[in-house]
Amino acid sequence: MHDKAESYKNESLSFSDAKALIDYLASGWSSHMPHTPNQEVYISFFGGEPLLNMRLISKIVAYIESLHSLNRRFVYSMTTNGWLLDKYQEYLVKKDFHLLISLDGDKYSNSYRISAGGTQTYDKLIKNILYLRNNYPAYFEKRVLFNAVLHNRNSLSKVTQYFVDTFGKTPQVSPLASSNVNPKYLDDFNRMKQTAETFEKLDDKAKEALIKQQFFNIPIIHDIVRDYFLNSGNVFRSYNELVFGQDSRHFQTGTCTPFSKKVYLCTNGDILACERIPSKFSIGRIVGGKVYLNNEEIASRYNTWLGLLSKFCRSCARSTTCNQCVFQIDDFPNNTACSGYLTHEKYEELRKQYFSILGKHPELYKLIFENVILT
Numbered sequence: 427m428h429d430k431a432e433s434y435k436n437e438s439l440s441f442s443d444a445k446a447l448i449d450y451l452a453s454g455w456s457s458h459m460p461h462t463p464n465q466e467v468y469i470s471f472f473g474g475e476p477l478l479n480m481r482l483i484s485k486i487v488a489y490i491e492s493l494h495s496l497n498r499r500f501v502y503s504m505t506t507n508g509w510l511l512d513k514y515q516e517y518l519v520k521k522d523f524h525l526l527i528s529l530d531g532d533k534y535s536n537s538y539r540i541s542a543g544g545t546q547t548y549d550k551l552i553k554n555i556l557y558l559r560n561n562y563p564a565y566f567e568k569r570v571l572f573n574a575v576l577h578n579r580n581s582l583s584k585v586t587q588y589f590v591d592t593f594g595k596t597p598q599v600s601p602l603a604s605s606n607v608n609p610k611y612l613d614d615f616n617r618m619k620q621t622a623e624t625f626e627k628l629d630d631k632a633k634e635a636l637i638k639q640q641f642f643n644i645p646i647i648h649d650i651v652r653d654y655f656l657n658s659g660n661v662f663r664s665y666n667e668l669v670f671g672q673d674s675r676h677f678q679t680g681t682c683t684p685f686s687k688k689v690y691l692c693t694n695g696d697i698l699a700c701e702r703i704p705s706k707f708s709i710g711r712i713v714g715g716k717v718y719l720n721n722e723e724i725a726s727r728y729n730t731w732l733g734l735l736s737k738f739c740r741s742c743a744r745s746t747t748c749n750q751c752v753f754q755i756d757d758f759p760n761n762t763a764c765s766g767y768l769t770h771e772k773y774e775e776l777r778k779q780y781f782s783i784l785g786k787h788p789e790l791y792k793l794i795f796e797n798v799i800l801t
């Protein structure tokens with residue numbers, strides 16, 4: 427249903443490209459010691475389906491283990507459909523992989539996920555997950571998480587309850603990705619896209635359970651927290667902002683500064699700031715084992731991209747709390763109409779709604795103060 431970027435089409439990453447990026451980063455790591463010893467670095471594998479290429483993954487892990495004196499602690503993680511979990515569980519447990527298994531809930535909720543042969547994946551997946559849980563209960567408890575995509579065959583409360591009842595875990599939930607939908611499948615997408623379950627429409631018992639289980643994952647609570655913190659006057663994104671105040675000419679949107687959180691290497695050697703960004707926004711490349719990254723060029727491209735939105739952001743009431751990544755705007759940069767744009771009147775209505783929810787659920791204040799750190 428979604429257009430695949432060129433970089434993801436039927437290719438697998440070469441070991442020499444992966445090694446080139448690791449060596450490039452390792453040279454930076456060995457020259458800049460972290461403030462905290464053994465700072466964690468996550469090495470994450472996404473698909474396609476990473477378990478289909480375990481030969482490459484084990485080679486990369488072995489290479490990282492052969493590097494010394496980096497003063498870093500490497501943590502491995504993987505997002506998997508779980509289809510081959512029975513085959514590779516021993517290795518994953520041995521290397522202490524953090525696993526994120528994609529499962530949308532019970533059999534009906536998961537029925538959009540089908541195997542290459544056209545059969546539903548639910549039965550085999552559940553068998554594999556239970557096999558892992560029975561063989562390695564402590565690992566399962568500590569390292570296994572679930573990600574469910576919301577669509578018209580499930581709902582946030584239904585999915586949450588399923589995972590709590592079946593595995594004693596609260597799942598991560600994500601909406602159906604709305605960017606890069608192939609126009610041919612737009613009707614299917616619109617049919618499948620779940621109109622978000624409105625928190626306010628749930629009965630009190632369901633609300634209470636959802637707050638307890640999902641809290642920050644409930645979209646409206648997430649928005650309330652951001653609004654509450656970022657408009658409090660007590661949150662500063664940098665020391666400059668603390669001393670000199672917020673620069674009103676500065677519009678970062680919700681787009682991450684490249685390399686501030688992660689770096690993503692595609693199978694064709696493209697380097698991106700994040701796995702969710704389309705490959706046309708690559709910021710570098712690996713060719714023939716050599717890494718090409720030009721910081722000035724990256725800064726200039728980002729300034730151009732963010733500049734395209736600045737005229738909207740300037741009058742948008744969300745500018746101080748924005749979490750819109752520009753690369754997730756459909757058909758950006760040809761299209762610069764941001765669906766998150768909010769007039770000041772609309773924003774006031776929204777804030778009234780936030781205050782009404784906080785008024786009805788004062789326990790949220792305590793939860794927010796005790797559990798939320800904005801980074």
Ligand code: SF4
Nearest residue numbers: 739742745748764766
């Ligand atoms: S228009 Fe508003 S919501 Fe969209 S990127 Fe700019 S500040 Fe964010």
